Amino acid sequence: MRLVILFLLSVLLPLVLSHGWDHLAGAYYQQNQGYLYGSLYADRAGGECPEECDCPPSFPVAMYCDSRGLTAVPTIPSHVKYLYLQHNAITALPDSALSNATNLVWLMIHYNQLTSESIGKKAFLKLEALERLYLQHNNLTSIPSNLPRSLLDLRIDHNKIEKVSPTDLEGMDNLTVLYLHNNGLSEVGSSLKALKSLILLDISGNKLTKVPDPLPANLHQLYVEYNSIDSVPEAFLSKFTQLQYIRMSHNLLTDKSIPANTFNVSGLVELDLSFNKLERIPLVSTTLQHLYLQANQIKEFTLGSFCSVVDMTNFSKLLTLRLDGNEISPQDIPVDSSLCLRQVLDIEI
Template structure:
């Protein structure tokens, strides 16, 4: 009996201990992961990480006269400076316009090995105050703007990396044979508003990538010699040119725009402007007496203020080709000596025409001025569009932009 009692007590104790092992167990929680649930590793935090932009450079090397924001630009414009401060090696764009700077010396640029653009416009820089070789050492320089200064010559020994060179509004008299030597990457040359009277040398022809040449408001009596085949924009308004050689444009197939208003042209050979890509032609304010052949590519033609007495459509458009129509859309002929309205044949020949500005014609003293009103418009132009464009056309302004041809029109950019 005693033995059986003792065994029962021992069994009861073991059973109670086994149950106690699961007393705190949560039977409703499943600790096995879901079979489709993605595994996310624990997040680890790294101390002392620099989250700043690695391209922004913070330095204290800026000249006290200037402002250098974090980066690669140095602003020294409009600060009444008489000398160019030292340029840090990191600077790529330097703005020094609207100051009283007269000289460009080596000591200012001795560390400027990264410069790509220099704007020295609207200063008082003289040619004899530019130290020899100062630009030659700037091997990365791409753009030089020195318009509105007192230069008498083109700066010498420019680096071959230069792509855009603006020397407008100076006192330059001539282009010497070696002035632009080595500028194999030059695409834009602006020499407007100087005193240049002739370009005889083959200097320009050596500029194999030149796309834009601006020589407006000079004293040219002849067309610039030997232009490179790469040229796309030619601006020689406000000169004294009276003649264009017959074969002048033969080797310039890439021309998009030619601007020769305000010259002394009296005659244009019939096929002179038969160019495959020409889009804009401005011959206004000359002395032309006869019209000429209009190439199919031409869209804007300005021949106002000449001596034209008639518009001979047989010469302007000798053949109508419906599969390859003329693209002319704007024609300005006011201030000529036209005595009759423009023939409606013009719209057959130029089916894309949107506007012909006839305006007031020249007349002898005591004669009633000849005016054709309203301005001729293509039948496809709506009355609403006609009203919207009246103001601009009455001023004789037909703004043409070259963006659709993938090249920016930079004939006038003197806001630099």
């Protein structure tokens, strides 16, 4: 009897407590609990929940169909808001596949076998409330047409996309996160400029030879590492008043290809220029907190790159400085560096 009581408590108590959660927390919890509730309490009354999926009563607006070996999208009840279809072998998304799922807020269909040709041109047309769409790790060669203008988060990385046209993302005024990394992009033109709400753009791991220009003005995070970028535009950062994180590692940047004062802008928190071909430390703002320059060809520790004036109120705010894998040693650090770099805990060299 004691064992039965303990079992009931272990199952029912979390269900009772979960009523105080918001929908997003509930979705995350359900997804990461090994489908305990789904497998014990799957709601298939009246055949509303497909037999191959789980629809837990404790979170009735979610439907879990991930990692089930599916080759096609099952029938989706109209009340479902959070649909998990990832890690299957789904090969097509015809126009009718989501026609009944007009209340969807999240659609997770990453790690499948979708191609651009297999996605209907009207497949997403009725999803007017969709906020998150995960399409990464498929076989797409282009961005699907008629994506919902309600999207906040679009992840379409790890595909085979070679081009982004302005019409692909037209009207997406709400989009804040765009993952396009690990595709085959050689240029993006002006296709991203109109994304006025975009704060995170990841286009790393492509075939870019220059920094995309123009870019959305409100960016906070820009990731362009693992490309073949060999230069930075003049006054590049002057266009961005909110940019805090830039990652440009694993490119072909040299001292001559970076205009003076490019990175000497206040507001920047993290700058990653590691694994390039720099021979000098670029001039950076005293407000920068994290600077990564490892694996370049730097031959001199130039303290003036961090501080032009040093006194009680003027000093670098750097916390992290990596210079390992260059052509300098600890003996090259000036003796008075501690006055300028007084907040750095450790200089890796």
